[in-house]
Amino acid sequence: MLKQLNRADLDLLLTQISDEYRLQVPQLLADGTRQLAGYTGEAELSLTGEVLQRKPSAFFFPQTQRLLDIDTAGAVAVPQPAEKPLALFGLNQADLAGIRFLDRFFRAAPADDAYLRQRNGALLIGLTGMAGPDNCFLSLSAGDCDIELVAVKESWLALGHSSDGEKLLQNFPEGDKTQLVRMRHLNEGTAAESDLLQQASQLLIEDRVPDQFWMEIADRCILCSGCNLVCPTCSCFCVQDRNRGEITERSRVWDSCQLDAFMREASGHNPLGTDALRTRRRIHHKLAADVERWGEFGCVACGRCDRTCPTGIGMMAVAEEMVKCFGPGKP
Amino acid sequence: MHPPTVDNQSIYAPRSCRLLAVSKLTPQEKLFRLRLEDGRELNHQPGQFVQVSIPGLTEAPISIASSPTCKGYFELGVRKAGLLTGALHQLQPGAQIGIRGPFGRPFQLEALLGKQLLLLAGGCGLAPLRSLIQYCQKQSSAYSAVQILYGARSPQDLLFKDDLEDWQLSTNFNCRYTVDQAPASSCYDGETGLLTRLLADVQVEADNCCAVLVGPPPMYQPVISALHRMGLNGPQQIMLSLERQMRCGVGKCGHCTIDHLYCCSDGPIFWLEEVEHLRGAL
Ligand SMILES: Cc1cc2nc3c(=O)[nH]c(=O)nc-3n(C[C@H](O)[C@H](O)[C@H](O)COP(=O)(O)OP(=O)(O)OC[C@H]3O[C@@H](n4cnc5c(N)ncnc54)[C@H](O)[C@@H]3O)c2cc1C
Ligand code: FES
Numbered sequence: 242m243l244k245q246l247n248r249a250d251l252d253l254l255l256t257q258i259s260d261e262y263r264l265q266v267p268q269l270l271a272d273g274t275r276q277l278a279g280y281t282g283e284a285e286l287s288l289t290g291e292v293l294q295r296k297p298s299a300f301f302f303p304q305t306q307r308l309l310d311i312d313t314a315g316a317v318a319v320p321q322p323a324e325k326p327l328a329l330f331g332l333n334q335a336d337l338a339g340i341r342f343l344d345r346f347f348r349a350a351p352a353d354d355a356y357l358r359q360r361n362g363a364l365l366i367g368l369t370g371m372a373g374p375d376n377c378f379l380s381l382s383a384g385d386c387d388i389e390l391v392a393v394k395e396s397w398l399a400l401g402h403s404s405d406g407e408k409l410l411q412n413f414p415e416g417d418k419t420q421l422v423r424m425r426h427l428n429e430g431t432a433a434e435s436d437l438l439q440q441a442s443q444l445l446i447e448d449r450v451p452d453q454f455w456m457e458i459a460d461r462c463i464l465c466s467g468c469n470l471v472c473p474t475c476s477c478f479c480v481q482d483r484n485r486g487e488i489t490e491r492s493r494v495w496d497s498c499q500l501d502a503f504m505r506e507a508s509g510h511n512p513l514g515t516d517a518l519r520t521r522r523r524i525h526h527k528l529a530a531d532v533e534r535w536g537e538f539g540c541v542a543c544g545r546c547d548r549t550c551p552t553g554i555g556m557m558a559v560a561e562e563m564v565k566c567f568g569p570g571k572p
Numbered sequence: 573m574h575p576p577t578v579d580n581q582s583i584y585a586p587r588s589c590r591l592l593a594v595s596k597l598t599p600q601e602k603l604f605r606l607r608l609e610d611g612r613e614l615n616h617q618p619g620q621f622v623q624v625s626i627p628g629l630t631e632a633p634i635s636i637a638s639s640p641t642c643k644g645y646f647e648l649g650v651r652k653a654g655l656l657t658g659a660l661h662q663l664q665p666g667a668q669i670g671i672r673g674p675f676g677r678p679f680q681l682e683a684l685l686g687k688q689l690l691l692l693a694g695g696c697g698l699a700p701l702r703s704l705i706q707y708c709q710k711q712s713s714a715y716s717a718v719q720i721l722y723g724a725r726s727p728q729d730l731l732f733k734d735d736l737e738d739w740q741l742s743t744n745f746n747c748r749y750t751v752d753q754a755p756a757s758s759c760y761d762g763e764t765g766l767l768t769r770l771l772a773d774v775q776v777e778a779d780n781c782c783a784v785l786v787g788p789p790p791m792y793q794p795v796i797s798a799l800h801r802m803g804l805n806g807p808q809q810i811m812l813s814l815e816r817q818m819r820c821g822v823g824k825c826g827h828c829t830i831d832h833l834y835c836c837s838d839g840p841i842f843w844l845e846e847v848e849h850l851r852g853a854l
Contacts, residue, residue: 308582308584309582309584309585311586311625311627311670313627314588314668315586315588315609315668315669315670316588317582317585317586317670319582319585346824347824349823351583351822351823352583353583353824354581354582354583354584355582355584476824476826477825477826477827478819478820478824478825478826479819479825479827480630480631480819480820480825481630482627482628482629482630484627484628489627489628491584491627491630493825496825496826496827498826503817503827504816504817504827505817506815506816506817507632507653507654507657508653508788508815510788510789510815512816512830512852513852518852526829529831529832530829530831530832531832533831533832534832
């Protein structure tokens with residue numbers, strides 16, 4: 242299904258969606274960054290620009306997420322799903338890939354009910370095409386959303402990728418196929434980042450990166466754990482209890498493999514006992530272990546860790562350095 | 573908030589258990605006998621673990637120390653190592669706690685059938701191994717021989733002393749234990765030295781032998797080398813249990829990863845050849 246929406250159509254679509262969903266839309270913050278926020282119909286939408294500062298997957302796997310309550314008799318109560326499911330608008334190709342990665346991870350048996358309470362029934366609306374900073378081109382999605390809006394000049398091509406998406410789009414006018422073909426052409430030239438990751442991954446799988454490399458990268462790390470916290474596919478958590486009168490609230494909280502306590506056992510044994518091992522783990526897990534486990538990189542090349550890391554050792558920077566030092570043509 | 577129902581189950585919801593009995597094993601370790609409040613059996617297999625939940629202190633993974641052939645209860649041998657295990661040590665019979673599980677890949681029982689078994693435990697590792705030993709005791713004809721070797725730090729750290737005596741008297745088993753060091757003041761007159769010393773004079777038919785190892789990380793390399801020297805070099809000849817920090821027990825929290833594996837659900841029991849090439853596994 243291909244439709245075409247002008248600005249009034251887009252507003253109409255969003256209003257319709259907000260009747261049935263808790264719709265989150267991109268907005269510009271005072272500091273110039275972009276963030277998803279609740280749709281009010283009034284605040285101005287930010288329809289082009291830099292990557293959303295916060296990872297959208299945090300709506301499904303938030304920093305703190307209540308798992309259950311336990312009372313003094315040991316009886317357990319679980320949170321109720323919200324009445325209206327979430328709808329997230331403005332997701333780019335990497336945001337969607339990140340959510341797809343988490344979906345597979347949390348749905349793998351045994352399915353994670355805490356994640357699914359937020360995720361089930363939620364609507365994902367991609368925003369791709371000429372929607373980047375200064376209207377530059379953003380890669381098209383892999384179809385892993387309900388609706389994809391591909392920004393073209395002064396309108397949006399609208400693709401329904403799921404039956405829910407198609408239903409919402411059905412009353413809008415037909416889209417211009419030639420414009421879509423043009424967008425697909427542009428899309429073919431956007432593989433540079435994944436080429437770099439591919440080469441870095443190969444080096445790790447073939448064990449061609451010496452420990453000295455990780456020691457040097459680790460020396461630059463300030464242990465802030467920002468890389469993990471902004472990563473849309475990082476899913477590690479610790480568990481926290483809070484006593485409130487007769488009830489204990491049990492929640493999970495994001496954790497970071499860059500912290501010394503992450504794997505330390507009660508006996509003191511720590512399989513990730515040095516900064517170098519932890520730094521290696523951060524990269525190796527996404528580019529080698531995830532490939533072995535899930536057949537896919539755990540890095541969706543969203544660029545958030547590279548933007549966040551104060552010392553310049555985000556994923557892309559490390560991958561580049563790795564390939565430069567040990568890649569093709571190096572001894 | 574509402575109670576979990578059939579279509580609203582939570583993988584994080586503990587089930588209520590009643591503490592039936594507590595006994596002291598060593599100054600640091602106690603044995604807890606528990607029963608599920610709903611009267612059901614735990615239905616575990618030797619080598620599996622549960623997540624013990626105490627409200628306010630979250631959870632800790634603890635191996636099941638009794639065999640599934642023991643009906644009406646299950647047992648946990650717990651070392652006082654921190655907050656949750658410390659609180660557990662304070663509890664009296666009649667107390668209520670939560671558990672989730674059983675979790676994890678158990679000992680590969682089928683691979684052991686008809687084999688000579690070398691069951692090797694170090695320290696706290698005797699707790700999960702006890703589940704297997706009790707299980708073997710119930711069907712001793714299934715194995716051609718069962719040798720139990722156990723090492724503890726000192727005489728007062730020896731776990732399950734009554735069981736050790738039983739196993740030594742049993743015609744089904746050949747059971748020996750050792751302590752790293754016995755202070756002169758102790759009345760211990762048994763063997764001393766590391767577990768590998770006991771292995772030195774063990775005779776096995778290497779081709780038909782399977783070793784099972786459960787112990788602290790420093791035990792593995794020396795014991796594995798000794799087993800290799802004894803001729804246990806084939807696939808499915810050495811099975812071991814790996815310990816990692818575990819928060820969820822179900823492959824979600826990420827604390828227990830070993831390369832691409834999750835120790836809680838792909839393990840904690842592995843064949844040596846599944847993990848020996850993975851960095852940091854052993
Ligand atoms: C599969 C499996 C099976 C197990 N089976 C058994 C069993 O049968 N019996 C048994 O006794 N144990 C067993 N354990 C170990 C047991 O899970 C731990 O002893 C337990 O989790 C400790 O929990 P705690 O809350 O009492 O300790 P915690 O309060 O978490 O602390 C443990 C100790 O570690 C120290 N510590 C904690 N965090 C840090 C840190 N960041 N840096 C430095 N030190 C730190 C603390 O000082 C404390 O002494 C098993 C573990 C696994 C993974
Ligand atoms: S214990 Fe949580 S993933 Fe294994």
